[in-house]
Amino acid sequence: MSSFKDLRIVDNFYQTSSYYPMPTVMISTLAEDGSTSVGSYSLCFPYYIAGKGYYAMLLEARNSSNTAQHLLAGRKTIAINFMPEGPGYHKKIVAQGWPGDTPAEKMKNFGFHLEDGLCIAEDPATPRPKVVSEAYQVMECTWMSDLENAYEDIGRKLEDGCYPPPYRSFNGITTQYGAHFILRIDKVLMKPKFYDNIINGVKGRLWPNVLVCHGYRDSKNFWFARTPRLVPELLPIRNATLSSVRYAADRTDPNVHFTDDALEKLLNVPRIFLPTVLKGCVAWAKENGVTEITAREMDIINDKRAKEKGKTK
Numbered sequence: 001m002s003s004f005k006d007l008r009i010v011d012n013f014y015q016t017s018s019y020y021p022m023p024t025v026m027i028s029t030l031a032e033d034g035s036t037s038v039g040s041y042s043l044c045f046p047y048y049i050a051g052k053g054y055y056a057m058l059l060e061a062r063n064s065s066n067t068a069q070h071l072l073a074g075r076k077t078i079a080i081n082f083m084p085e086g087p088g089y090h091k092k093i094v095a096q097g098w099p100g101d102t103p104a105e106k107m108k109n110f111g112f113h114l115e116d117g118l119c120i121a122e123d124p125a126t127p128r129p130k131v132v133s134e135a136y137q138v139m140e141c142t143w144m145s146d147l148e149n150a151y152e153d154i155g156r157k158l159e160d161g162c163y164p165p166p167y168r169s170f171n172g173i174t175t176q177y178g179a180h181f182i183l184r185i186d187k188v189l190m191k192p193k194f195y196d197n198i199i200n201g202v203k204g205r206l207w208p209n210v211l212v213c214h215g216y217r218d219s220k221n222f223w224f225a226r227t228p229r230l231v232p233e234l235l236p237i238r239n240a241t242l243s244s245v246r247y248a249a250d251r252t253d254p255n256v257h258f259t260d261d262a263l264e265k266l267l268n269v270p271r272i273f274l275p276t277v278l279k280g281c282v283a284w285a286k287e288n289g290v291t292e293i294t295a296r297e298m299d300i301i302n303d304k305r306a307k308e309k310g311k312t313k
């Protein structure tokens, strides 16, 4: 007999049929008059995380919301403001979650501060919504309306508060009530203390007080979690044998040879990533006219990778 009960799956299952921790973000978009409008959201997650040429987030929003309407009007720049715990923040965030208020009504009593993001200085010709000063990090983004031809949804009009078909699968208006937006990340803005905690070594006590939301439940309350204390858990390294790494290395490119001392530096790379790492080394060798990779070349490659990582931050 199972130790579980079978729970019915209903609409909004993430908050009605499960316990599902989510970020608490305030989304800034551009209202019709060019002012910044801010709404509260939680269904906002990483979407493209590697290998796509750009990085993207996914936002799930009621398609009649101000946020969706601003994007669907063609004002495609948006900022995702990640909120920490703070005095009175729960109340102020929930106040931005009331459906149906116009941006002007909403922003009249906005409980946080707004400032320019970092994109606008680099590209003043592209209007951008302001960002929330109290956020611990902000992602300034652009809606990728080309994906799934979602640009065809720009300018569609709501009928009695809903959109009639057609609906898209994953970008644009996806149901009568909902929309999905794939948002290219143009910049990640980070408060200095937390920037240092990423760049100069991670310490649990220097983490932002991430405000975790468990959604709207009991038809009454939004439920927030207190920030948990962070504890690291070491991923046990499973070292491969030199001969197994040699097997993969010898099959990567016939014109680039790896010495044993070079391959020793790859013994703790998980097997599943080994072909990608080896291909990266071969690409570097070809670019630099190298036919044998020794431990010295491996150090150069690792150093280059570390520098590139630093540059993107």
Ligand SMILES: Cc1cc2nc3c(=O)[nH]c(=O)nc-3n(C[C@H](O)[C@H](O)[C@H](O)COP(=O)(O)O)c2cc1C
Pocket: 024, 037, 038, 039, 040, 041, 042, 043, 044, 060, 061, 062, 064, 065, 066, 067, 068, 093, 094, 095, 096, 097, 098, 099, 100, 101, 106, 213, 222
């Ligand atoms: C903490 C919190 C999280 C929310 N998450 C979402 C969400 O992920 N998607 C959504 O459509 N509405 C969500 N809502 C409801 C929206 O805030 C509400 O629809 C609001 O009207 C949106 O603001 P806007 O119309 O200015 O875009 C959330 C509300 C709160 C308070």
